[in-house]
Amino acid sequence: MSSTPSSSDAAALPTAASHYPARPQFSGFMKPTGVEGDVGTLEVYGAIPAGIDGTFYRVMPDPQFPPFIDNDPWFNGDGSISAFKIKDGRASFKQRYVRTEKFTREREAKRALLGKYRNKHTDAVEFKVRTTANTNVVHFNGQLLALKEDAPPYALDPDTLETIGLHTFDGQLPSMTFTAHPKFDPATGEMVCFGYEAKGDGTPDICYHRIGADGKFLETVWLISPVVAMIHDFAVTENWVVFPLIPQVCDLERLKQGGEHWQWSPETPFFVGVLPRVGAKPSDVKWFRYPNCFPSHSCNAFEDAAGNIVFDLGLCDKNLFFWWPDAKGNAPAPETLHTKLTRFTIDPRSEDLELTEAANVTVLQTGNSEFYRLDDRFATQSYRHAFFDLMDPALGTDFRAIGPQLGGGYPLYNSLGHLDIVTGETEVYYPGNTHMVQEPVFIPRRGSTVEGDGYLLALVNNYASMSSELHLVDTKDFGKAVAVIMLPLRLRHGLHGNWVDAADVAK
Numbered sequence: 001m002s003s004t005p006s007s008s009d010a011a012a013l014p015t016a017a018s019h020y021p022a023r024p025q026f027s028g029f030m031k032p033t034g035v036e037g038d039v040g041t042l043e044v045y046g047a048i049p050a051g052i053d054g055t056f057y058r059v060m061p062d063p064q065f066p067p068f069i070d071n072d073p074w075f076n077g078d079g080s081i082s083a084f085k086i087k088d089g090r091a092s093f094k095q096r097y098v099r100t101e102k103f104t105r106e107r108e109a110k111r112a113l114l115g116k117y118r119n120k121h122t123d124a125v126e127f128k129v130r131t132t133a134n135t136n137v138v139h140f141n142g143q144l145l146a147l148k149e150d151a152p153p154y155a156l157d158p159d160t161l162e163t164i165g166l167h168t169f170d171g172q173l174p175s176m177t178f179t180a181h182p183k184f185d186p187a188t189g190e191m192v193c194f195g196y197e198a199k200g201d202g203t204p205d206i207c208y209h210r211i212g213a214d215g216k217f218l219e220t221v222w223l224i225s226p227v228v229a230m231i232h233d234f235a236v237t238e239n240w241v242v243f244p245l246i247p248q249v250c251d252l253e254r255l256k257q258g259g260e261h262w263q264w265s266p267e268t269p270f271f272v273g274v275l276p277r278v279g280a281k282p283s284d285v286k287w288f289r290y291p292n293c294f295p296s297h298s299c300n301a302f303e304d305a306a307g308n309i310v311f312d313l314g315l316c317d318k319n320l321f322f323w324w325p326d327a328k329g330n331a332p333a334p335e336t337l338h339t340k341l342t343r344f345t346i347d348p349r350s351e352d353l354e355l356t357e358a359a360n361v362t363v364l365q366t367g368n369s370e371f372y373r374l375d376d377r378f379a380t381q382s383y384r385h386a387f388f389d390l391m392d393p394a395l396g397t398d399f400r401a402i403g404p405q406l407g408g409g410y411p412l413y414n415s416l417g418h419l420d421i422v423t424g425e426t427e428v429y430y431p432g433n434t435h436m437v438q439e440p441v442f443i444p445r446r447g448s449t450v451e452g453d454g455y456l457l458a459l460v461n462n463y464a465s466m467s468s469e470l471h472l473v474d475t476k477d478f479g480k481a482v483a484v485i486m487l488p489l490r491l492r493h494g495l496h497g498n499w500v501d502a503a504d505v506a507k
Helices: 007-012 101-109 252-256 399-405 502-506
Strands: 037-039 043-046 054-061 079-087 090-097 136-140 143-147 154-156 163-166 191-196 205-211 217-224 240-244 246-249 270-276 286-290 294-303 309-316 339-346 361-365 368-373 385-391 415-420 426-429 435-444 454-462 467-474 481-486 497-501
Touching (some): 054 136, 054 435, 079 143, 136 497, 191 240, 246 294, 270 339, 294 339, 294 385, 309 368, 361 385, 361 415, 368 435, 385 435, 415 454, 435 497, 497 502
Antiparallel strands (some): 054 079, 054 497, 079 090, 136 143, 143 154, 154 163, 191 205, 205 217, 240 270, 294 309, 309 339, 339 361, 339 368, 385 415, 415 426, 435 454, 454 467
């Protein structure tokens, strides 16, 4: 390896591919686009309410070159940021790549140089920071932060989307990694965050920190995980932080031999770490245990009247990341996977660390769901309304028609759901027989302080037109869209994004 891709390095590498592999993750709707550009006015069917004023930012993996590793997973692509600005009933679009070290060096070399997902031992060259910055994008302290949990964020200009550079909070960030799912206190603007494998690949270290709204670090606590496992998402209450460990585990020797970063471990329980949010010591963390399962994205967490932690998240009884099987190569068939919105109730003072289905678990919604969102003004607090992606084959999706163009190999979610946690009732928005939905975001109605009163906005894949659409749904009439915003191009599946209200930016 060398620190830069010199001409001798390039000569030693295999000939770069001139096209993408004939694999599902690079075909159909998932064919990489490589698009950067602007559309000043997007076509709108219906009417965008005049009170909506802000920007929907989202990020998708979109490799600029055919991969160095043929069977590269789709989420290993370069981070491409989309910004949909909505104001006065109109919408515009802007898209730019995050200029990571990987992106710029590959553009100079005119070929892919990054190897397997999170395995530096398979790279063509040595990178200082090998992240793709492709998992989430948040607005904090006047900047956009493009996030992936293997490195510090990259900062971007919120208006132009131009990359400012690697962001270590003016040198305050002590860890090598940073979560893709930071949480924000709606009252103070404080960002609560962490990094796992915080001292490098295969290390058990977790670095927890709180950051004030002005970007100043308020607290840092170093923890040791009971197993080197993925911690993709987490949750925060007024007084506690909750770390759900996914039983996908990392082994440094496997990495050095060119293997996968993650391997499913059916023997590993679902660990739930609980730490005081403020003033904690490393010894204060408790690792509760629940039988082996896959915790997916968090919805919210809060404390009940008795002081218990109430933690709502998606839960699957099998390996949801089936493309990373166990040590024997066993993985579930994707059509058998079913994630339910599930509530854990945990007494943080308890010395009994064993969690059970009977004592600690309640299923809130039985549908196959994911990508949970809420009215962010009620984060860390008791709440009533949960929004999510939902797969219900009975709705009428024409799977035969969309199958050849699907890409990615398996249909994900065909509708949006709204659960009223108090009544238990679920409303469904179904966009059409040839459509699939991506992660939604919630937009509060202008002037309303009522939880869940507003709009749900989601990017939708239209497999008949092979283009993307934004569907806007009023939560007061959830069954239909008030506006469909058409894009003159196709955007691949994204991972995460957020709505940034113009009024919040002006504060």
